[in-house]
Amino acid sequence: MIPRLQAVLFLILLIASLVMGAILFHMREKAHDRMLAGQDAAPTQAPQVAAPEQARLFVASDEDNTLRPLVYSLPLPSDPGARGKAILGKLLDLYSATDALHPVPGGAASVEQVFLLPAHGNAANAAAQKDSGDELAVINLKGSFAASHPSGLETETLTVLSICDTLHANLPRVTEVRFLVDGEVRESLAGHADLTRTYLTSDAERADVTKP
């Protein structure tokens, strides 16, 4: 037999839990709506009016599994996130061209957003990394890009490495890159390249299997 006091206490706790759950759900919905409204209202800087600058792109080639550094003159916004998005847009535009050596459909519209956050690294050197100003780039890709990306170890790896290398070349503070697809973590790009992990921009330097 459960004492009356315990039964009442249990009931109170249960009701409190349900109320808190409902409040949290309501707050989450409101935050989501606020975020969407903010996105719509966010002022965007038209790259066309910005002065052209030199951007270094690492363009992948399926033929020899390499990344070739190419310099393009692009109108780039001053905001680092928008700058990263514009540069990656140009890279993906090259891949969507008919004569591309690394053909991937989608083009510039495939990059939804690029966020820059302080890099955390591993727990041991987190403080040192915070002081160094290293940044983590979070790249939100469109689901249509992942869905139409050719499947294969080589082609997916080249896409990931070329994005990481290109970002680091133009935003040197970016040392880590994470990928989202439609705002969510996705297991792989098209069945192979792992998108759940944080990529270090130094990964691309290790891409040569002959170097231990």
Next chain:
Amino acid sequence: MLCVSVVTGVGFAQTPQAAPAAPAARFVVVIDAAHGGDDTGGHLSDGPQEKAATLALAVRLRSLLAARGFQVVMTRDSDATVSPEQRATIANRANSQACISLHAAETGSGVHLFASNLTPAAATRFSPWKTAQAGWMTRSLALTGVLNSALQHANVPVTLGRTALPGIDSMTCPAVALELAPERSPDKKLTSEPDNPDYQARVAGMLATALVEWRSEQGNMGARQP
């Protein structure tokens, strides 16, 4: 421990130092036919799915290796769904001296060899599940070199790379991911798709030759060292 690893994806892989000292009687090779079941992999140019091409290549390679006295462990030998964690678990339990994950693609040409892009690290008694391969990177790169030599000796174009692949990253064995791409003539015209039986038989033969070389290089059969 393994159950925790499989269910949560977070855990630890035991390195060979912690394994019982009984040496393996035979040279064990794990063949991992990528994808399978619900995971179809990519689509090849002439229609078939990647999962079927990898299984066909795996079965050919198994026959050739068995004929050469290898003990072969397959992560799948039918159209079954096997998660990356299960693949790594099978490979780690096999106490193998070589793990080869087979893939197929419609892009590129020849054979693409990939080792994990984890930073090589000293082997420890217990390793994080998702980076267990780090302690074996030196041996994996050596195995990649042997496979590369054998394929190039047979005039098969090879491209080398490093990649992040969940199954491979959790394996505690010399591990390589091999992607069979279409065979092309010097003027880049397609001559064989990755599911072509003759093409697969030739590549499987070269891989078997390379693994015989790898076995002879090991010297002390059964003594696995990262």
